[in-house]
């Protein structure tokens with residue numbers, strides 16, 4: 001059976017269960033067959049596989065957190081964005097980057113889900129297993145020292161930005177006008193969006209939603225922020241820095 005027939009089958013099964021099952025029952029997790037209901041119609045936006053194993057960032061980020069973060073939270077954002085795209089040709093015809101540049105024209109659902117899609121795609125890439133992490137390039141180090149005084153000072157400012165972000169959001173190291181800056185954004189916003197307070201190109205970013213750290217660190221966001229630097233993929237950060245400085 002091809003994929004579209006499978007999808008139609010799922011959609012029919014879901015439609016039938018929605019009609020047949022009273023609301024009280026449909027809220028109970030009694031019907032495992034209904035689980036694929038979250039799968040959207042034809043996927044315009046496709047989630048890439050995690051570029052390493054779920055336990056590759058242990059002990060800094062635990063396997064279960066990665067499984068839930070990539071497999072549930074990030075996937076749900078792809079599914080929701082695809083569900084919106086299925087109803088909205090304007091969304092379906094744009095890339096994630098084009099959506100970001102035009103975010104002010106779209107409702108909150110696009111902002112939250114396209115933001116979440118981009119943020120996590122980026123996040124997975126700027127972390128790596130131990131043998132692929134590398135170190136900051138000479139050009140990046142020079143820019144960090146010029147803009148912050150030292151790598152430690154940059155990290156301190158970045159960690160403070162993450163620690164003081166009230167509720168959920170992200171902290172970023174961005175390139176803006178060929179200089180580095182630390183900024184933070186609420187929810188799934190990011191500095192690529194036309195609605196961002198400060199716009200720039202992220203080269204490092206950390207997710208400070210509780211789902212990113214709570215299983216292992218509980219409420220200790222500061223400890224997570226400090227430890228997180230151990231898993232940064234400097235090879236990828238260097239590349240993004242070079243591109244942003246062009």
Ligand code: MN3
Nearest residue numbers: 073207209212
């Ligand atoms: Mn997250």
